[in-house]
Amino acid sequence: MSNQTTLSIDSNSVLELSRSKQEPEWMTTLRSEGLSLANSLDLPTLEKTRIDRWSISSYGSYKAQSPVASVDALPAVSQGLAGGENVIVQRNSGIVFTQVSEALKAQGVIFTDLETAVREHADLVKPYFMKAVEANENQVTATHAALWNGGVFIYVPKNVVIEAPLQALFIADDAEATFAPHILIVAEQFSSVSFVENFVSALGGAPLVQNGVVEVFTKPGARVSYSSVHSMEESVTDLTYRRAILEDDSAIAWVVGELNYGNSMSDTTSILRGKGSDSDAKVICVGTQEQKLNLTTRAVHWGKASTSDMITRAVMRDGATAIINGITKIEKGATGCNGQQTEKVLMLSPKARGDANPILLIDEDDVKAGHAASVGQVNAEQVHYLMSRGITKEEAQRLIIYGFLAPVVSEIPVKSVEDQLQSLVERKLGQ
Numbered sequence: 001m002s003n004q005t006t007l008s009i010d011s012n013s014v015l016e017l018s019r020s021k022q023e024p025e026w027m028t029t030l031r032s033e034g035l036s037l038a039n040s041l042d043l044p045t046l047e048k049t050r051i052d053r054w055s056i057s058s059y060g061s062y063k064a065q066s067p068v069a070s071v072d073a074l075p076a077v078s079q080g081l082a083g084g085e086n087v088i089v090q091r092n093s094g095i096v097f098t099q100v101s102e103a104l105k106a107q108g109v110i111f112t113d114l115e116t117a118v119r120e121h122a123d124l125v126k127p128y129f130m131k132a133v134e135a136n137e138n139q140v141t142a143t144h145a146a147l148w149n150g151g152v153f154i155y156v157p158k159n160v161v162i163e164a165p166l167q168a169l170f171i172a173d174d175a176e177a178t179f180a181p182h183i184l185i186v187a188e189q190f191s192s193v194s195f196v197e198n199f200v201s202a203l204g205g206a207p208l209v210q211n212g213v214v215e216v217f218t219k220p221g222a223r224v225s226y227s228s229v230h231s232m233e234e235s236v237t238d239l240t241y242r243r244a245i246l247e248d249d250s251a252i253a254w255v256v257g258e259l260n261y262g263n264s265m266s267d268t269t270s271i272l273r274g275k276g277s278d279s280d281a282k283v284i285c286v287g288t289q290e291q292k293l294n295l296t297t298r299a300v301h302w303g304k305a306s307t308s309d310m311i312t313r314a315v316m317r318d319g320a321t322a323i324i325n326g327i328t329k330i331e332k333g334a335t336g337c338n339g340q341q342t343e344k345v346l347m348l349s350p351k352a353r354g355d356a357n358p359i360l361l362i363d364e365d366d367v368k369a370g371h372a373a374s375v376g377q378v379n380a381e382q383v384h385y386l387m388s389r390g391i392t393k394e395e396a397q398r399l400i401i402y403g404f405l406a407p408v409v410s411e412i413p414v415k416s417v418e419d420q421l422q423s424l425v426e427r428k429l430g431q
Contacts, residue, residue, distance in 0.1 A: 009059065011035045014146055017062050021115065024122050027129075034135045034145030044138040046265060047357060048323050049294040054263045055237050058207040062149060063177040065094035075173050077202040082169040083416060086111055089169045090150035092177035107160050109193075114151030114182055124155050128186055132215040132243040132271070140239050144180055144211045151182035156191040156222075165194035165225075165414050172199075172236065175206030183214045187222035187250075194225040194413050198420075201232040208235065214242040218250035220274065227255040227412055231424050234261040234289070241267050248274035248303065255411045258285035258295060259424045269298040272306035272337075279308040282408040286428040287320030287352070296325040297341070301367075305336035313405050314345045316352035317429065324354065328369055329361040338368040345375040346404055348397075348429075401429065 014035060018028040043051050068074060071082040074089065074097070082089055082097070086104055088111070089097040095113040104111060110121060117125050135145035152168050172179045187193055199210065210232065218224050230238055238260050244252040254268055270279035281297050299308030314322045328339035345354030358371035378397055386396035402409075405425060412418035 009035065009038070009146070010061075013061065023118055026126060027118055030130065030135070031146045034142045037136055037142035038139050038146055041136070041139045041142050044140055044265070046294045046323070047325055048355060049265070049292065051265060051294075054292070055207050056209055056239070058175065058209050059143070059147060059211070060176045060178045060208065062093045063174065065091050065096050068096050071097060075171060075202055077173070077200050078169055078171050080416070081198045081200065081420065082167060084164060084167050086164070086166045087169070088113060088152050089171065090181055091171045092174045092179055093149045095150050104162070107162070108157040109160060109162065110153060110155035111166055112153055114153045114184060115149070117153035121153070121155070124186065125153060125184065128184060128215060128217055132217070132245050133213045133241045140211060141213070141241065144182070144213050147178050147211065148180045148182040148213070149178055151184070154185045154193065154195060156187045156193045158188040159190050161192040162194070165196045167414070168195070168197045170197065170199045172201040172208055172210065172232065173203060175203045175208045179208060180211045182212070185216045185224060185226075187218050187224050189219045190221040192223040194227070196227040196414050196417055197229070198417070199230040199232055201236050203233060203235055205235050208237070210236055210238045210240070212240045214240070216244035216252060218244065218246045218252060220248040220250060222250045224251070225253045225255075225413055227414070227417065229257040229259065229417065229421055229424070230264070231259045232262060236260065236262045238262060238264040238266070240265070243269045243271065244279070245271050246274055246277035246279065249276040250274060251278040252280070254279070254281040254283070255408060256281070256283040257408070257421050257424070258283065258293065259421070259428060261288065261291065263292045265294045267296045267298070269300065270308060271300050271302070272308065273302045275303040275305055277303050277306045281310045282411050283312045284405050284408040285314045285322060286425055287314065287316040287322050288428055289318050289320060291320040293320070293322040295322065296327065298327040299329070299339055301330040301334040301337045301339060304334055306334065307338045308340070310341040311407055312343045313408055314354055315348065315401060315405065315429065316345065316354045317348040319349070319351040321352075322354045323357065325357045325359065326371065327359045327361070328371070330364050330367050330369060332363040334364050335366040337364070340369070341371045343373045344404070346401065347375070347377050
């Protein structure tokens, strides 16, 4: 059975827009190829999820955005989310605010929107853009290649260590505007950088598809910390691919909060090509109402003595459904690897459903690999114990839930974002 939908995208307008932005010819060609692929490829095949039944056609069209003088002029839904010295803000189809410190520039770091980087730093962008996540994978990735807008580009030179996190805020408040950010990070040898992003929306119930791609390239000895919080309303369908390519002795630390209210698909993957490379991924999600979630965390080991650890925590209430996939793949020749994963789902309602699917694909003998998975309700004995200490039943359940999520929430590198994540969890759980 074909898993394909027809997209109503005006190819001429996309290509004309590319040329009007003075994008290099290679980018215009890539967009054109993406359009062609989008009309021929199937949607991604997801475990126990019919994505073709979701609202996945509301892409809108490109709409230019007016810049703002400060973050205080941004919509109310985003207030308090864009702090720090180095911040980029995308609103709908375009970048509206950029703040980069002179100290960061003096280090040779490039922190800019991707549209500018394509024009001004093509030599650094072209070798990596749509190379970790390729346009020809499925209809979603092909559509992104054709329609991407705004976005962020980070380039960290060799031996440069950035102490304070770089931040980006993505806001959707116009359902008629295409919203497809692309984040590209290149960390050269022995460099280090932390990046924090927030996705929010205020669409008043109008449908919209967020089609986002993240690509991270860590050169030998580099360290990248990537924190992402998605909290968009019920009318937004969120489709996000995150992928890192790791070379020798480099590392990626993913911290992901999937706190949308609408149907969401995310795929967070680390490709451990180099020997001694390391991936640490921590993901939480909270599902409510009739929400459908399909979350995959994956580590693919090619390099010898590479290590990966994945922790996923999901809390489901009402009639929400979550498919949680953890995949550890160890390729032939990747000796000395160690891949571990844990998926846990906590259900707060008889109608809620959570499936934890730990998968180990091992093609080498000299390795370590393990998994743990559990699906269940709040432990009645734990509740009883806390109540015996004078705590109410509601407070006891709240403490247990937050303790369940703590391994991820506590890893956020920015205190304000950690507090925000905690607040979002409380709001979704009705606490």
